[in-house]
Amino acid sequence: MVTETTSASRLDRISGALHRHPRLRLALLLGLPLLWLVGVYGGSLIALLSQSFFSLDDFSGTIDRSLTLETWGDLFTDSNISIAIRTASMAVAVTIGSAIIAFPIAYYAVRYAGPRLRAVFFVLILIPLWSSYLVRVYSWKLILAREGILFWFVDKLNLNFLLEAALSAPGIGGPSLSASALGQFIVFTYIWLPYMILPVHAALERVPKSYLEASADLGAKPLQTFRTVIWPLAIPGIAAGSIFTFSLTLGDYIIPTIIGDSSPFVGLAIYSYQGVAGNLPLAAAFTFFPIVIMGIYLYVARRAGAFEAL
């Protein structure tokens, strides 16, 4: 009993002190998370960048720890820049694709589905997040293979001409869906789609019903309501989701090894410079591309209100 009262009064005193000193309270609250993020994460980023000022000994493959800008000189070659462009284009395509696919389902769930159906949707959207990403990617490999599931159905339905047309399209086609950019696009979109649906769903959920009623009362047509009320309120959600889809596509190194024609992506290039070639300095310098691309992207997304809707 005694200890309880003293500890309670001590708690009182502490909380009173904290109340009187908001700065102290702020420091206490923020101290630990910031220590973690700045210390661990920021420190690691700096450690990473520092590696890029080392170089690799050509023959033995060991890292020469004397400071040099040599590695940065190796970074801006045609082939590396084309890797960055290829990856960024894929990330943009995947982001747009996911947004287009995510919107109807989120909209339907929020506007028309009853609470029970909405819960079912929610569970159905969450389940893929829990079933191993790797196993699902490999199952896509089988779905998209030349003698795989999709071709099997297409063949049964006599739709081969459609598929052949898609595969012969320059730039996105290839000998098989699983070895084409089109196939990569499908798999990327599939894998990251839930990360788009969830924030869009959350953003639409926050659109008060009264807005829509007011809009209708004022004589707006459904399309008009959509354009002037729903869409602007959904944008932060889409922007938030797009940070996930864009960043996840940008850094993934597993999908491009399994699906596609072996053309390197940024993640794959970094991974292979580090893990395969043992060239940590060049891998570190290469992270410059995703960091800059993401920096630009975050700047744009922030203006669209993404951080408020994450």
Add this chain to the structure above:
Amino acid sequence: MRLRAKHLGLRLSTWAVLLFLHFPIFIVALYAFTTESSAFTFPPPGLTLEWFEVAWNNGDVRDALSLSLRVAATATVIALILGTMAAAAVWRRKFFGREAVSLFIVLPIALPGIVTGIALRSAISIGGIPFSFWTIVIGHATFAVAIAYNNVAARMRRTSPSLLEASADLGANGWQTFRHVLLPQIRPALVAGGMLAFALSFDEIIVTTFTAGNQQTLPIWMFTSLVRPRQRPMTNVVALFVVALTFIPIVLATRLTRNTEGTTG
């Protein structure tokens, strides 16, 4: 009439998207029963329960599963604590650097995982730190904090500050206010954020590759097993098992978050 038709289109596209999301999982389930041991073909030549037995008796799977569960649980707890603290700090206050703080917290999920992974790897190698359970946890907690923060901060933004003032007026101290007023308010966000953080950590491979050394989390086990004959069908069994295992918590959590949403909304 027109409205109906549009409605129909919307409903159809919704179910089409759900089919798109679940068809590959169905394929995973199907090939958990295939008789093939390495190269899969469609349709499967035969069905068997053999792989369930093989997976059940495989010690590596159990170790990997247990490691992944422990890592995800630890990382989620750390993330919830740090994320809630950060969200509380940023909430309702304008201070110098507030924008920078919120940007910095989001950074680990905004920057691609490979950057996070390789950055941690450099720190580990420069610091001469041996790989351990904690190096994996640190990697996971770093991005999980962002998830927890986002969920809690979003919830707090919708919580009326007057509630706290009322609590203080009634003589509650800071801890009591947190315990009895704020916590019930943010509980759905903690559940949702915790679930998402747990799921992300549980299935993470990009960062883990760089921080695990030769420890095997479940995704790393999967990655090596997917290209090994006789183990490949096992990965489907394990994936299926994980889905079955997580189905009930997902449903319960959805219930929980929905219900409170209903009463407060």
Add this chain to the structure above:
Amino acid sequence: MTKRRILALVMLVALVAAACGDDDATTGGPMTEIGDGEGAVSIIAWAGYIEDGSTDPAYDWVTGFEEATGCEVTVKTAATSDEMVALMQGSNEYDLVTASGDASLRLISGGTVQEVNTDLIPSWDQVDPRLQEAPWHFVDGKHYGVPYQWGSNVLMYRTDVFGDTPPTSWSVVWEEQTLPDGESNAGRIEAYDGPIYIADAALYLMAHQPELGITDPYALNRDQFNASLDLMRTQRDLVFRYWHDAFIQLDDFANEGVVASTSWPFQVNYGQFTGVPVASVLPEEGATGWADTTMMHADAQHPNCAYMWLDWSLNPKVQGDLAAWFGSVPANLAACTGNELLTDTGCATNGEGNFDQIHFWKTPQADCFGMGGECVPYHEWVTASVAVIGGR
């Protein structure tokens, strides 16, 4: 202002790291005696190189070792030599590596692996004399490992496409042509995903463009190197995918309509075992190949168990079973007779007599291995191959 401060901080960390990184490798020669086992040993190996019976119960040379020594074996599979080098250099969590010639010298000159005392390996005398002092592990009179197996890369093809006319030349993977089934080979062949594959292009040019004067596919001057890259670029349009993993390649042969590719005997054996209609030939141009050495990390955590494995790995039963499984040739020729899985003709089938015709993988060096002249060094092979695969 802040930008400059960050830069200064970065440079400071780099300096500190540079100072810390000066770990001088003053090792006092190899071990002189083997103590008690540490209970574990971890090995980086090629896929299929170390089998514990989980793929096929008949092929198991791990369980017996674990029972005999109490050292539990963990295996990390690597797909390329570069990956092996990177893993070994990354840390000392791996004790042993089955390094090919394009990795072994790099590991030795980087100080990543330690000298091996052959007196501690009772089976050493049984090693094929052609391998005992092979230049890819015997440097300055010191042994840096124990030969494991060797073999040649082969041309794997689908028997249902080639039928009675199996390919005789590597040209099916280098030049566009109509295959026996009446269709082009474009999009139906694969190539190896590693810089060392440039040597395969050079080998093909050695036979088909003698005017280039290539004598060693790993010692290429600038013109020879560029000609090889040109060949790689024309091949790029034919390639379905660059294979990286043995089993994914087999998948592609089974499901994706891939019909010909450079490969290892291992995929051919395993493909036939699982019913994929494949076979292989050693084409008329000859082939590149590998001779692998088990090497020990300079700071191995389990040196005693590692030595025990080195000796175990030479055991005729292990060598023969592995040769049968992988399609390679044993380093211990005693394995060639009396092994059930390999059979007495196995060594000949796997190419034991081809030793002199195989161009074994080795790391290209700027000094052309001391043969005079100037050669393109390995790091250019790496960047060039990334560029070619990226379509540049």
